[in-house]
Amino acid sequence: MKKNIMIIIPFTMIFLAGCVSCGEEKEKPAPLIDMELFFRNGEKAGFQISPDGKYYSYLSNYRDMLNIFVQKAGENDALRVTSDTLRSISQYFWKGDRILYLQDTGGDENFQLFSVTASGEDLRALTPYPGCRTAIIDILRFIPGKEKVVIIGLNKRDIQYFDPYLLNIETGDLKLLYENKENFDSWFTDNIGIIRLATKTDGVNITYLYRQSEKDEFSELLTTSFRETFYPQAFDPDDRNIYVLSNIGRDKTALTEYDPVKKEELKEIYAHPDYDLESIFYDKKKKVLAGVFWTGEKEEAYFFDKEWENIYNGLKTKFEGYEVGFNGWNDEMTKAIVSVYSDRLRTKYYLYDFASKEAVEVANPFPWLNEEDMARMKPVKYTSRDGLTINGYLTLPKGVNAKNLPVVVNPHGGPWARDGWYFNPEVQFLANRGYAVFQMNFRGSTGYGKKFWEASFREWGKKMQDDITDGVQYLINEGIADPERIAIYGGSYGGYATLAGVAFTPDLYACAVDYVGVSNLFTFLNTIPPYWKPYLDQFYEMVGHPQKDSLLFVEASPVLHADKIKVPLFIAQGANDPRVNKAESDQMVNALRARGVEVEYMVKDNEGHGFSNQDNRYDFYGAMEKFLEKHLKPKNQ
Structure with a gap:
């Protein structure tokens, strides 16, 4: 399993698009732009939509630090719901009618999780454990009965390893889901939020462990060298087989379907001849494998679900020459926030209507560029x-x-x-x-x-x-x-x-x-x-x-x-x-x-x-x- 850290001799070289110094129309030189404009916090960055579709949220300046603002749909005024003056907030998400965000101290990466309402009330430190780090395992979206809880990992028992907990986002109550005495280092949930997979390492080999239900014990599924990729992405709609990104037996990482009972790869679903696949899109509301993504010269995608393919292709046609991505959508899937960007456009946010297929600009975070x-x-x-x-x-x-x-x-x-x-x-x-x-x-x-x-x-x-x-x-x-x-x-x-x-x-x-x-x-x-x-x-x-x-x-x-x-x-x-x-x-x-x-x-x-x-x-x-x-x-x- 690959982990990111952080981070004269004759040869033949060619440029992919031909000579870069000839054959192009002369452009007008750009004016000199103030340095601060390139590195200023965005006016409305990290745009998201609430699960009920009633609110938009974004990050914007408060005393030169990025804080979270909430704006009611159809209104112009926004309410600041956080007031951090020591360090900018960079990671946040919606859960029900509350916003959860991670924050560390002075860049030490020991993140604590906080929760606040859309009205800026009832701000809570959910994991107030100095020197410990909070990891998000599953926000448990589209799972009935789990509207007020998320699964997190905490290393407060052992600084090197994380125990999974069920966390109530309103009360802060923690329920230990598994005491990690085996030193598992990652966890994977199924479609109903049950931890079904775990991994552990001896430093160079990764062992994957599986259980049929929450009541069962974990048993070994397979052991791979760290040189091999085996990345579980999602369980299938029946919570039986697993969609896995794997390069076992191949050079390029491909999307495969794996049977954890038979302990074997059933089939290769999709592969690219030149590039590793990077991620999949599993629609948790529809419970369908929708698409797969990778990066070549630019970002690329292939869709299995025709509805999502039509949505994506429609946006790519509308914003030709740009990349498009979804920042999220409401639970009813009537509205979404779409980001549009390129090598020369940092980003713009659009409100997308699933029914009409229309996209209306709602924010340009960097209008000065x-x-x-x-x-x-x-x-x-x-x-x-x-x-x-x-x-x-x-x-x-x-x-x-x-x-x-x-x-x-x-x-x-x-x-x-x-x-x-x-x-x-x-x-x-x-x-x-x-x-x-x-x-x-x-x-x-x-x-x-x-x-x-x-x-x-x-x-x-x-x-x-x-x-x-x-x-x-x-x-x-x-x-x-x-x-x-x-x-x-x-x-x-x-x-x-x-x-x-x-x-x-x-x-x-x-x-x-x-x-x-x-x-x-x-x-x-x-x-x-x-x-x-x-x-x-x-x-x-x-x-x-x-x-x-x-x-x-x-x-x-x-x-x-x-x-x-x-x-x-x-x-x-x-x-x-x-x-x-x-x-x-x-x-x-x-x-x-x-x-x-x-x-x-x-x-x-x-x-x-x-x-x-x-x-x-x-x-x-x-x-x-x-x-x-x-x-x-x-x-x-």
């Missing part, structure tokens, strides 16, 4: 030095010829994640400042099959880094990049790749920005969150073992090669980061300053793994803008 002023993100692909196809995206400044440009290379975090075609405020901000932005899905990025993912094992700072370097060299060879003005910037694993880039290819980059990045593989694996420790052996397989692979760790830890770094760095870190400890950044800063290398260091005491608060984002990106202007300033600008 003009879509026409944004740069286009183009899917690209190239071939690495050892023959792998690497997919990625290139964003060119609007109205600028793709020749001899300053470039910001932006490897993604994870590293077992991927970049996609959507609005990225960082990318648009950098493009608006005259920089081309290059993102690549290096080996290990998800969505491209098992072999491509496994090709990253024990390759931090090695072949994974080569994939980044090869892409940069392509831009140079094509004349797109000015070889004297290339920067590298990334967060989490992308921050590691940034440090590795300037340490292992010190002549390639002019400067670098590291955002909550790993610098020392030895210390990184010693400071992971306690709830990651059951997967430590998996990390040893994928990254390496501090003792058995000590030579590899020495070779791949940028801080141990700080003597090779000779370009200026800007490093940013959250003091409460539970994933990449602040010591990772401290080590690198101290090593560089001891050698007299220029390094700017920003630490935010009220942040964790990335900056959530608006004022901190302003500080970070403002400092980045000045740093890049100083060391990578575009010519004639």
Whole structure:
């Protein structure tokens, strides 16, 4: 089971859509846009509709923090129902006539669950357990008799493992559903909200356990290597068989039907030849398998249910050239909130009428960003030095010829994640400042099959880094990049790749920005969150073992090669980061300053793994803008 953390040599490279520097009509350059407009909290973000359809809810500013507002359908005025002034709220959902939301303290990721009415009354801390983390297992929607309860996981008995509880959202009463003495690490429910599946790991193997009913004991279903995908998605309408995303016996993850009694895969329902399937859409109200989703160059879908296929295709026709997604619908399925977005449009929200098929705009959260002023993100692909196809995206400044440009290379975090075609405020901000932005899905990025993912094992700072370097060299060879003005910037694993880039290819980059990045593989694996420790052996397989692979760790830890770094760095870190400890950044800063290398260091005491608060984002990106202007300033600008 894959777990996200966080994060010169001849070769042939081609762009998927042909030459990026020719054959296109000249665009007008964009005006210079104030940095804060890219990173300001949205006016109405996270738009949702209440189950009864009477209210809309959204996140908006209150004292520069995102809080929840509720607006009655058909009315213009909205009521603020939360008043958090220390940290923005980012995760919330409706349950009946109440709103539930998760909040941590200063970015420590120990989330507590809160509940409040649509009128802003009866605010309750449902899981007020300091140092513990709340996980949502099932909100139990469309299940008669369970309108006031949800299933959550809490690690208050054992910090490494979660016990499942039935939680009353009005009273806060907790009922233990299973005392997790076996150290199960995940739970799966059926269509009536009964926990039927659980998993446990020895670090590298995952055992799936099954029971026929709540009264039965769990028994072993199958054991897989962490290299194999077996993701239960939903039980079938009869609560007998299981829809599973699986790559067992295949390279690409496919949708299958699995019989837990016979302990066998019955059939492959759908597969794509080039990409892993990512998720399914199981309509819990209709109790029908509706569709499946994956990401190629852009988001793609296949529908089994004709009604949903017609709805989706109708919206794609109406919003041609854009991506569409459902943020939710009311229980009667008469109205829904639809989000529309693209590489140049951050998002707009529409109220969709299932009967008339009409979609009416209800909110533009970022009206200050003009879509026409944004740069286009183009899917690209190239071939690495050892023959792998690497997919990625290139964003060119609007109205600028793709020749001899300053470039910001932006490897993604994870590293077992991927970049996609959507609005990225960082990318648009950098493009608006005259920089081309290059993102690549290096080996290990998800969505491209098992072999491509496994090709990253024990390759931090090695072949994974080569994939980044090869892409940069392509831009140079094509004349797109000015070889004297290339920067590298990334967060989490992308921050590691940034440090590795300037340490292992010190002549390639002019400067670098590291955002909550790993610098020392030895210390990184010693400071992971306690709830990651059951997967430590998996990390040893994928990254390496501090003792058995000590030579590899020495070779791949940028801080141990700080003597090779000779370009200026800007490093940013959250003091409460539970994933990449602040010591990772401290080590690198101290090593560089001891050698007299220029390094700017920003630490935010009220942040964790990335900056959530608006004022901190302003500080970070403002400092980045000045740093890049100083060391990578575009010519004639």
